[in-house]
Amino acid sequence: MAIQSIGDYDFPARDAIENFGGVLVTYWNWLDHLMFCAPVAFPFPPDMRFGDVLEQVFPGVYGAHPDFNKIDWAAARWTLDGQTFTPDLDRSLAENGLGHKSVVKFETPGLDGIKGSRT
């Protein structure tokens, strides 16, 4: 449905990729760990190695959770924008199919949060 307005109403998308100086905005959600109250957002260069997110970025964020050090990354299950996928850690975010405002979710089997509370 088009907007009801008093005249022409056409404005550019404020969060289009060109407004971010060459980075992709990406969102990450560790399932069953709601101690992190919401998915986290990161501006990453598209040519950043996927594995660097796990190795360089995650410890500073998710490391606060007692489950973090128990993660077996080989067993992790991933979705990208709602589709299951297996990231290639040595390829870039763009090569792994991440786009601007992509949502990456990951599940770590066997880890279900503090006292099993999915927290």
Added chain:
Amino acid sequence: MSENPKKLNLKQRYKLLTRGLDWETTYQPMDKVFPFDTFEGIKIHDWDGWEDPFRLTMDAYWKYQAEKERKLYAVIDSFAQNNGHMGITDARYVNAIKILLTGVTSLEYAAHRGFSHVGRHLRGVGPRVACQMQAIDELRHAQTQIHTLSHYNRYFDGFHDWRHMYDRVWYLSVPKSFFDDAMTAGPFEFVTAISFSFEYVLTNLLFVPFMSGAAYNGDMATVTFGFSAQSDEARHMTLGLEVIKFMLEQDEANVPIVQRWIDKWFWRGYRLLSLVAMMMDYMLPKRVMSWAEAWEMYYEDAGAALFEDLERYGLRPPKYADIATKEKNRLSHEVWSIFYNYTHAAAFHTWSPEDNELDWLSEKYPDTFDKMYRPRFDYWREQAAAGNRFYNQALPQLCTTCQIPMGFTEPDDPTKICFRESVFKHERYHFCSDGCKDIFDWEPEKYVQSWLPVHEIFKGNCGGTDLKDVLKWYHLNDGVDNMDYEGSPDQRLWAEWTANRSKAAE
């Protein structure tokens, strides 16, 4: 010259004061003089069909308000002279009124602007007068809140630059975007949004918790403000109901338009009130009632009666009200968790609830609290006691519509974050709920302009990319206004006062 000594009764006087003041313009067509009251599609055939809910004349208004204001300022003065802030239950309470000042007071002022605008742009004189009076009420409320709360600014942190913060701080973009959305709509949508959906349907959920919360916690200054505003609020509620009935009675074609606005503004208002849910369940040292109880009383019971009454006009209850009801046992816990995660970037404190408070929550939320939420609070408390207070080190994803961090969960699975998405002109947008997604999908052209605080930080529009730079840009005093209550200057000051008091009592 003969004088007519006959005194007019209120109704006659009111008619003379509000009717026949306008005229059909001749130099310019009426549609050019009132360019905004037709484009929304609302059809009005007879503006005089407007029934004034309160026959209040301007002279009576001034007299009455001046009297109330005199009483209010007398109480505020005596509160200050008698160090009224020492009588509150605990300094943690003050954080609830930091939210009131930074969030709600700015909305009162925005409402003043909005009603002034609408009061100019409706061509019927009756609703115009009602809107102008409400515009003055809202300005008075903003002023009296500022004066009431300025007393706390002398002693406590986070009150110093609320006006500046309203335009910048991430969580204040939630109330700001709510009101900006209403003010940039047409005049009929504005009054439906503010007067009906917010002031009529949801206002008790805002007003009662803050005011009863103030009373329970010894904040007599805020209570007095509340009493002073209450008679105005009653008038605003009646205006809200009247404006809906007026539109519905004028033309059947108005019904679907009004219904869509009610759906939209119910959801936007409800999301905004999630801040109140958190305040009720976590921030009042002495609790009034739980959010779930308030929702049952003020929405499920009162709302059901209201919408039953409106059924004869062809209206149904707001879409997604059932989702709000499903969320009642989790809402406050999810929102408090958001602020606990991000207290290092907020202009108020959060803390670990004490044992008796956790027990209260277990009792009020028997089906959800122990199973889902208590473990995280226990863990956070242990960590804080070990000097490891948890702060989330990454910025949250925000909902494009309500702008709240995406901390809400699936209606049928409270363990999974609820994600909704739309694509508009090849651009992706994310939402916290079906309610927020629907609002976007109806008018995507509007929300593609959303000023989302997290994205703006990434763009470098908020003073820098480092948190410290952003806090400076917010005018937030790092290490003073933010962080856990435990160890804050507020807490130290309160502890000192309490110690002095017990010494004096010995």
